[in-house]
Amino acid sequence: MRLAELSERSGVATATIKYYLREGLLPPGRRVTATQSEYGEEHLRRLRFVRALIQVGKVPVATAREVLAAVEDDSLNQHMRLGAATFALPHGPDPDEDDPATGTARREVDGLMAELGWSHGGEKYGPSPAYRMLVTAVAALTRLGYPSSARHLAPYARLAAQQAVHDLDLVETYDTPLEQAAAAVTLTVLYEPVLLSLRRLAEAEESRRRFGVE
Amino acid sequence: MRLAELSERSGVATATIKYYLREGLLPPGRRVTATQSEYGEEHLRRLRFVRALIQVGKVPVATAREVLAAVEDDSLNQHMRLGAATFALPHGPDPDEDDPATGTARREVDGLMAELGWSHGGEKYGPSPAYRMLVTAVAALTRLGYPSSARHLAPYARLAAQQAVHDLDLVETYDTPLEQAAAAVTLTVLYEPVLLSLRRLAEAEESRRRFGVE
DNA sequence: ATGCTTAGATAGTGCCACTATCCAATGGAG
DNA sequence: CTCCATTGGATAGTGGCACTATCTAAGCAT
Numbered sequence: 005m006r007l008a009e010l011s012e013r014s015g016v017a018t019a020t021i022k023y024y025l026r027e028g029l030l031p032p033g034r035r036v037t038a039t040q041s042e043y044g045e046e047h048l049r050r051l052r053f054v055r056a057l058i059q060v061g062k063v064p065v066a067t068a069r070e071v072l073a074a075v076e077d078d079s080l081n082q083h084m085r086l087g088a089a090t091f092a093l094p095h096g097p098d099p100d101e102d103d104p105a106t107g108t109a110r111r112e113v114d115g116l117m118a119e120l121g122w123s124h125g126g127e128k129y130g131p132s133p134a135y136r137m138l139v140t141a142v143a144a145l146t147r148l149g150y151p152s153s154a155r156h157l158a159p160y161a162r163l164a165a166q167q168a169v170h171d172l173d174l175v176e177t178y179d180t181p182l183e184q185a186a187a188a189v190t191l192t193v194l195y196e197p198v199l200l201s202l203r204r205l206a207e208a209e210e211s212r213r214r215f216g217v218e
Numbered sequence: 219m220r221l222a223e224l225s226e227r228s229g230v231a232t233a234t235i236k237y238y239l240r241e242g243l244l245p246p247g248r249r250v251t252a253t254q255s256e257y258g259e260e261h262l263r264r265l266r267f268v269r270a271l272i273q274v275g276k277v278p279v280a281t282a283r284e285v286l287a288a289v290e291d292d293s294l295n296q297h298m299r300l301g302a303a304t305f306a307l308p309h310g311p312d313p314d315e316d317d318p319a320t321g322t323a324r325r326e327v328d329g330l331m332a333e334l335g336w337s338h339g340g341e342k343y344g345p346s347p348a349y350r351m352l353v354t355a356v357a358a359l360t361r362l363g364y365p366s367s368a369r370h371l372a373p374y375a376r377l378a379a380q381q382a383v384h385d386l387d388l389v390e391t392y393d394t395p396l397e398q399a400a401a402a403v404t405l406t407v408l409y410e411p412v413l414l415s416l417r418r419l420a421e422a423e424e425s426r427r428r429f430g431v432e
Numbered sequence: 433a434t435g436c437t438t439a440g441a442t443a444g445t446g447c448c449a450c451t452a453t454c455c456a457a458t459g460g461a462g
Numbered sequence: 463c464t465c466c467a468t469t470g471g472a473t474a475g476t477g478g479c480a481c482t483a484t485c486t487a488a489g490c491a492t
Contacts, residue, residue, distance in 0.1 A: 007469065015317070019451050022470080032470095039457045039469045049362075056358040058449085059311055065449065083429040090418055096411060097273055103229070122423045134418035141411040144270040148263075150404055151388065152412075159384055160409075161416050163377050168420035170373055172428055174365065188425075190364055192418065195374075197310060197355040198366075199417070200410060202375050204304055204348035206382035207406065209336045214386055215297040221438065233482050236439080246439095253438045253488045272480085279480065 007033075010043045014051045021051065028069050029054045053186070061193035067094055075185040082181050086188045087132075093192065095133035099140045109143035109152070116154040120161055167199070221247075224257045228265045235265065242283055243268045267400070275407035281308055289399040296395050300402045301346075307406065309347035313354045323357035323366070330368040334375055381413070 011018045024030045030050055033041030054072075057063045063071065074080075074088035099106045113135070117124060124135055145152035171191045178184045225232045238244045244264055247255030268286075271277045277285065288294075288302035313320045327349070331338060338349055359366035385405045392398045 015314070017451080018469090020449085023450060026471090035470095037458065037469090039471090040459080041470075052361055056362060060355055060358045062310070081429070083425050086425050086429070087422065090422070093418075095415070096276070100229070117419075122419060123426070132419070132422065134415040134422065137411055138415035138419070141274055141408060141415065144274045145404070145408055145412075147266055148270060148404065148408075150401070150408070156388075157412070157416070160381065160413055161420070163380055164413065164416035164420040165423070166377055167374065167417050168424040171417075171421055172424045174370075176428070187364070188421075190359070190362065192421065194355060194359055194362075194364070196414060197351055198359075198371070199374055199378065199413075201309070201348040201352035201355065202371070202378035203381050203385075203413070204307075204406065205331075205336060205346070205352070206375070206378040207385055207402075208301065208304070208346065208348070209379070210382040210386045211297050211300050211402075212337070214390070215295070215300070231482080232438090234480085237481060240440085249439095251438090251489060253440090254490080255439075 005043050005048075006040065007043070010047060010051065013048055014055065016051060016055060024051070024054060024065075027065055029065065029072065053190075057189075057193055060197060063094060063193060067092055071189055075189055076182065078181070082184065085181065085185050089185060089189050090192055091129075091133055093133065095137040097140055098136055099143055103143060103147070105143040105146040106139065108146050109139050112152065112154045112157070113139050113142055116157050116161060119154060119158065120165070171195070219257050219262075220254065221257070224261060224265065227262055228269065230265060230269060238265070238268060238279075241279055243279065243286065267404075270408055271403075274411055277308060277407060281306055285403055289403055290396065292395070296398065299395065299399050300389075303399060303403050304406055305343075305347055307347065309351040311354055312350055313357055317357060317361070319357040319360040320353065322360050323353050326366065326368045326371070327353050327356055330371050330375060333368060333372065334379070385409070 005013075007018050007021060010016075011021055014021075016024075021030070025032060030047060033043040033047065035041050054068060057068045057071070058065065070092040071089050074085065074092055077085060077088065080088060099109070114124075124131055142152045142157075171188075174191060175184050175187050178187050219227075221232050221235060224230075225235055228235075230238075235244070239246060244261060247257040247261065250256050268282060271282045271285070272279060284306040285303050288299065288306055291299060291302065294302060313323070328338075338345055356366045356371075385402075388405060389398050389401045392401050
């Protein structure tokens with residue numbers, strides 16, 4: 005298949021595919037002549053994955069490249085590989101250490117982690133992006149005076165733990181480490197909008213139940 | 219308090235505050251002279267809220283304005299007010315109706331909604347943004363060959379319902395409709411990074427448990 | 433009275449994800 | 463065998479967005 009067909013079947017403009025090739029999100033095709041390359045089904049699949057990461061998962065192009073590299077890095081063991089992929093994911097601004105609310109937030113988060121027996125997720129490489137993201141968000145809530153103590157967060161954390169069990173069950177249905185790593189990234193990135201919208205729908209339902217006319 | 223102090227106490231540059239005033243995210247201060255205005259604690263609070271929406275919640279400026287308008291629109295009843303606020307929130311690209319995967323996704327989502335007894339969330343105003351977001355995300359998963367049937371999604375939906383119960387419990391701790399609406403937006407927008415990072419931390423924990431070398 | 437601050441207007445910046453244009457080299461249609 | 467559409471590759475341009483910088487006239491503070 006040549007560029008035009010790849011574009012046709014993926015719904016991505018040829019100029020954009022060239023851009024992704026330049027950026028290293030797609031491997032080059034098999035060179036046939038000086039001006040033609042041949043692309044296979046694997047390119048199509050990869051292109052769809054990249055598109056989903058960028059459009060649905062809102063992952064920046066540069067980040068997508070790092071995530072894909074981590075997924076395919078076979079110098080890592082499986083736990084590290086999954087970690088590397090999720091470490092590269094977008095995670096918002098770092099905590100503002102000048103703000104006293106950050107200190108408060110950190111103590112609550114640390115308390116929560118301890119209560120649940122979770123590790124900070126990054127003894128070797130510093131706190132994980134997810135941990136920093138959590139501290140930032142909790143600090144913002146704290147500044148606004150909304151409840152964000154370990155006690156308030158614990159029920160949500162327990163629900164998250166149940167999500168994670170489902171997530172990893174699904175990952176383990178795949179056979180090869182590479183497929184597993186790809187599945188883990190998909191689960192983390194593409195399931196996020198799914199879970200988010202499910203929660204919003206559930207909130208609407210619950211709101212109708214409590215406040216709804218009708 | 220004058221502009222400089224508002225900037226000082228919020229950590230937001232004066233130029234940015236002027237920008238927010240121009241964009242209607244902040245009400246103008248009380249005019250003291252032709253070139254001075256006085257701002258109060260309420261401005262500070264509002265500014266912090268706006269900042270949190272934009273920086274932590276990644277809500278575009280134009281969208282933040284709409285959300286704030288909906289929260290303060292007292293021509294709506296409470297359920298509608300909460301709905302209007304969340305309708306305005308960012309929700310990604312609309313489903314691609316040309317793609318057969320979208321049809322498949324829609325059927326699964328509709329089946330799931332029926333199974334749970336949820337309404338589509340928008341009989342009067344068309345499908346809700348959350349519903350469209352869910353269809354888009356499920357279609358993307360479908361195209362990539364990942365499981366996204368109603369059967370797979372149901373456990374996550376049930377967890378979302380539990381989150382929603384906690385969410386609305388918290389909303390109901392506030393007395394006035396306005397505070398409740400503000401709390402609902404905060405919960406939807408600012409809790410999202412919290413839940414997201416909790417899930418990622420839980421995944422890391424579960425991954426360590428299953429794959430981890432210690 | 434004089435230097436700092438402010439409101440308000442306008443223009444510029446930096447980043448990002450594309451998108452458009454060119455060129456030389458094919459390659460397939462007739 | 464000729465000729466036009468397509469390709470890879472290089473480079474430059476676009477549009478959206480969230481600021482950010484500059485300027486001016488008018489106070490206020492000392």
